[in-house]
Amino acid sequence: xxxxxxxxxxxxxxxxxxxxxxxxxxxxxxxxxxxxxxxxxxxxxxxxxxxxxxxxxxxxxxxxxxxxxxxxxxxxxxxxxxxxxxxxxxxxxxxxxxxxxxxxxxxxxxxxxxxxxxxxxxxxxxxxxxxxxxxxxxxxxxxxxxxxxxxxxxxxxxxxxxxxxxxxxxxxxxxxxxxxxxxxxxxxxxxxxxxxxxxxxxxxxxxxxxxxxxxxxxxxxxxxxxxxxxxxxxxxxxxxxxxxxxxxxxxxxxxxxxxxxxxxxxxxxxxxxxxxxxxxxxxxxxxxxxxxxxxxxxxxxxxxxxxxxxxxxxxxxxxxxxxxxxxxxxxxxxxxxxxxxxxxxxxxxxxxxxxxxxxxxxxxxxxxxxxxxxxxxxxxxxxxxxxxxxxxxxxxxxxxxxxxxxxxxxxxxxxxxxxxxxxxxxxxxxxxxxxxxxxxxxxxxxxxxxxxxxxxxxxxxxxxxxxxxxxxxxxxxxxxxxxxxxxxxxxxxxxxxxxxxxxxxxxxxxxxxxxxxxxxxxxxxxxxxxxxxxxxxxxxxxxxxxxxxxxxxx
Numbered sequence: 001x002x003x004x005x006x007x008x009x010x011x012x013x014x015x016x017x018x019x020x021x022x023x024x025x026x027x028x029x030x031x032x033x034x035x036x037x038x039x040x041x042x043x044x045x046x047x048x049x050x051x052x053x054x055x056x057x058x059x060x061x062x063x064x065x066x067x068x069x070x071x072x073x074x075x076x077x078x079x080x081x082x083x084x085x086x087x088x089x090x091x092x093x094x095x096x097x098x099x100x101x102x103x104x105x106x107x108x109x110x111x112x113x114x115x116x117x118x119x120x121x122x123x124x125x126x127x128x129x130x131x132x133x134x135x136x137x138x139x140x141x142x143x144x145x146x147x148x149x150x151x152x153x154x155x156x157x158x159x160x161x162x163x164x165x166x167x168x169x170x171x172x173x174x175x176x177x178x179x180x181x182x183x184x185x186x187x188x189x190x191x192x193x194x195x196x197x198x199x200x201x202x203x204x205x206x207x208x209x210x211x212x213x214x215x216x217x218x219x220x221x222x223x224x225x226x227x228x229x230x231x232x233x234x235x236x237x238x239x240x241x242x243x244x245x246x247x248x249x250x251x252x253x254x255x256x257x258x259x260x261x262x263x264x265x266x267x268x269x270x271x272x273x274x275x276x277x278x279x280x281x282x283x284x285x286x287x288x289x290x291x292x293x294x295x296x297x298x299x300x301x302x303x304x305x306x307x308x309x310x311x312x313x314x315x316x317x318x319x320x321x322x323x324x325x326x327x328x329x330x331x332x333x334x335x336x337x338x339x340x341x342x343x344x345x346x347x348x349x350x351x352x353x354x355x356x357x358x359x360x361x362x363x364x365x366x367x368x369x370x371x372x373x374x375x376x377x378x379x380x381x382x383x384x385x386x387x388x389x390x391x392x393x394x395x396x397x398x399x400x401x402x403x404x405x406x407x408x409x410x411x412x413x414x415x416x417x418x419x420x421x422x423x424x425x426x427x428x429x430x431x432x433x434x435x436x437x438x439x440x441x442x443x444x445x446x447x448x449x450x451x452x453x454x455x456x457x458x459x460x461x462x463x464x465x466x467x468x469x470x471x472x473x474x475x476x477x478x479x480x481x482x483x484x485x486x487x488x489x490x491x492x493x494x495x496x497x498x499x500x501x502x503x504x505x506x507x508x509x510x511x512x513x514x515x516x517x518x519x520x521x522x523x524x525x526x527x528x529x530x531x532x533x534x535x536x537x538x539x540x541x542x543x544x545x546x547x548x549x550x551x552x553x554x
Contacts, residue, residue, distance in 0.1 A: 013079055014170050016087035016129075019163075020122035022170050028194055029170065030179035036305025037197050037437070061092065064134035071095070078129040083160070084167045089126045099135040101126035108147035115142050115151045121166060127155040128163045177308060178544055184210055199535055202520055206536070206545050213521040222527065224261035224284075226428075227253075228504050229269045230497055232291075236263060236271040238278045260284050262431050266500060267291035285434065287427045292494055293420040295427050295453070304437030312541045313442055313455075320444025321368055323458075323540065323548050327445055328375045329362040330462030330550025335382045337553050338465040342389045342473065351381050368445070379405070386469075390414070391477045409492025416486060416493045417475060417503060421468035422460070424507045428527075429456040429463075432534045438541075459533060462550045467526060471506045480506055518554055 014033075022029040031037045061073040072093055079086040091102040103123045110116060115123070119142050127140040141152045173180065182200030183189055189200045201214030227243060229236055234247045243260055245253040257278055264287045265271060271286060279286060280301030288296040316323060336355040339347060358378045365371040383405040390397035400414035410416040430453050433440045443454025445461070460468075475481045485499030495503065511527040524532070533551055540548040 012081060012084065013086040014084055014167055016085060016122050016125040019085070019125055019166050019170060020118045022166065022173065023121045024118040025183060025188060025192070026173050026180045027182055027198060027200075028192060030173055030176065031194055031198060033170075034174050035179070035308065035437075037194065062094065064136075078126075078133055080129055080132050083128065083132060083163065084171075085125055085129060085163065087122075087126050087129055089130075092130065093141075097136060098138050099130055100137065100139050100141055101130060102141045102143055102150075105142055105144050106146060107144065109142070109144040109149060109151055113149070113151065115153065120153060124153065124155065124159055125163050125166075128160050131155070132160070178542060181207070181209065185212065185215075190215075196531070197535065199532070199539075202532070202536075203539065203544065205520065206549060215522075222261065222531075224259050226262045226264055226508070227255060227260050228501075229263065229265045230267075230501055230504070232268045232497070234269050236265065236269065236275050238272070238275045243275065243279075257282055257284075262287060262427075264289060264427060266293070283435065285431045287431070289423060289427065293423050293500065295423050295430075298427070298430060300434055304435070306437035309437045309538055309542055310439055312543070313438055316444055316541045317442050317448070321365070321371065323537070324368060324371055324445035325362050325365055326548045326550050327458055327461045328371055328378075329359055330552050331375070331464060332359040332362065332378045332382075333550075333552045334462060334465040335378065338469060339382065339385055339389065343385075344391055345388050347385055347388060351385055354381055371445075387414075389473050394476060396476065410494070411492055413481075413483075413486050413493055414472070414476065416495055417472040417481065418469065420495055420500065420503055421472045421507065422464065424471075424504065425460050425463055425468045426453060426456050428511070428530060429453075429459050429534070432530050433459065435531070436534045436538050438534065438538055459530075459537060462533070462552070463530070466551070466553065467507075467510055471503065471510050474510070475503055475506050515553065518552060519549065 018029060018033045021032055061076050072091055074091055076089040076092050077087075078089065089101045090104045093100045093102055101123055103119065103126065105119060109119075123140040123142050127137045131137040137155050139152050139154055141150055143150045182198060182203050184204060185201070189195050189198075192198070201210070201212075204210040205212075205214050227245075229245055231245075231247055231252075234245055234252075237244050237246065238257065241257050242254050243257055243263070244251050260279065260282070262285045263271070263275075263279060266289045268291070276286060276299060280299075283301065285298050285300045287298040290296050332355055336352055336359065339355075340352060355378055358374050358381075361374050362371060365374060386405070387397045387401040390400070396413045399412035403411045403415065405418070406412075406415050407419060410419050430440045433455055438455060440453040440456045441448050441451075443458045446452065446454035446457040448454045480502045481495075481499050485496055485502060487494050487496055511530075512525055514523045514525050515529070516522070517524050517529070517532075529551060536545065537548055539545040
């Protein structure tokens with residue numbers, strides 16, 4: 001019969017590495033151990049490489065009373081249910097009848113010598129595990145590979161008491177539904193791999209715990225990029241850690257898997273099982289768009305382990321008006337800004353004033369139906385002026401003015417480009433939301449029906465003008481697409497393969513562009529802002545933030 005602990009929400013054993021995280025930062029401990037969240041940075045990648053030399057078992061672990069002990073044992077796994085701890089010790093040195101754990105650290109130790117407090121706790125826990133297993137243990141060591149020095153501590157009689165107190169604290173922190181608040185302006189955040197997930201300065205700023213402008217701890221733009229496969233009949237495979245795209249058996253493009261954030265295939269493109277598995281292992285999603293540019297679906301590896309977030313998302317979807325209000329407020333604000341900044345001919349000033357009034361009304365909307373009425377009125381006003389954002393020399397401007405915003409099938413080139421741009425934005429948000437741990441199907445504004453990614457469409461609202469519509473205007477006004485970029489038929493207008501390629505390139509350029517974040521004050525790319533807003537939304541779902549704050553440019 002299974003032990004009762006197998007059904008417990010809390011694991012019976014706390015890894016020694018998690019006690020390290022607990023001492024370093026209680027929020028980091030909660031995010032990693034409770035929420036199952038993890039992200040690599042240069043330090044963690046280099047640390048993995050440094051451990052390769054020790055992550056192979058060698059030098060058997062002798063019995064405690066064995067006289068002829070080997071000099072060294074590698075990768076020793078120990079657990080103690082009574083102590084409540086488990087660990088894998090990098091190395092155990094046996095000398096003069098005693099055994100000493102040695103933990104290998106990629107980084108450097110303190111300049112004045114000794115150990116970092118969090119590292120000391122980890123190796124002390126390993127020493128206590130060895131002692132409780134019957135070994136004679138007098139000291140514990142850490143080898144800091146970065147500074148090429150080894151630090152030692154004596155393992156006294158009170159070591160076990162200290163470890164038990166830390167385990168009790170770990171369980172107390174783990175029992176909290178929400179993670180502890182972030183550290184305030186702490187230098188430890190600068191080298192933490194989870195800083196982009198934790199958003200310490202941004203969270204403190206939104207919670208008004210800090211009046212200082214957030215430091216830009218996260219990188220402006222992630223290194224990995226999407227790969228688009230637009231050629232019909234192409235195939236995608238992997239070989240030697242590289243993603244290969246072949247047409248008629250000949251490789252036409254390749255990229256390191258490390259540099260791929262997602263693969264987007266358009267139309268009739270094949271992808272091998274090996275490629276899918278390799279991408280999933282790296283957290284990269286594969287997204288399928290139809291030949292006409294509509295989002296068909298996606299595949300991904302195991303879901304993010306942040307179950308509490310998805311539970312709170314379900315509650316938010318039932319009582320989602322306050323989130324939806326902010327999303328539509330952001331949408332109308334950004335529509336008004338785009339009109340004001342980009343009009344090629346004079347605008348109707350009354351339209352800008354009405355949009356400003358509608359933006360203000362969103363926060364007092366008493367129901368979702370009322371909010372959708374406000375959004376619909378704003379959309380009619382906005383798209384009634386949208387043709388004025390197109391160059392007067394373009395014949396398609398008059399076509400769009402005649403048709404207005406129309407969806408399936410698009411009756412004119414402008415609507416065709418807008419539809420494709422919205423699909424590109426939506427697929428990016430599906431990838432971002434999934435990476436954060438949210439369910440892209442369960443929205444607060446768009447209703448979850450017909451298999452549509454409702455939450456991705458929700459978050460897209462504030463980015464329609466900033467990304468999708470800006471890309472469409474750029475492509476048309478700059479001549480990046482022209483009449484030859486479209487196919488006209490009795491069912492409507494569609495982009496050609498070359499036309500799609502031009503729009504995709506413009507979309508990617510837009511995501512690379514940087515803006516000064518209106519709230520946080522630092523420079524960041526639109527690609528990174530998509531991720532930032534998804535994390536702000538997640539924090540507002542869990543209750544860590546009191547409300548959702550949309551991105552609104554000035």
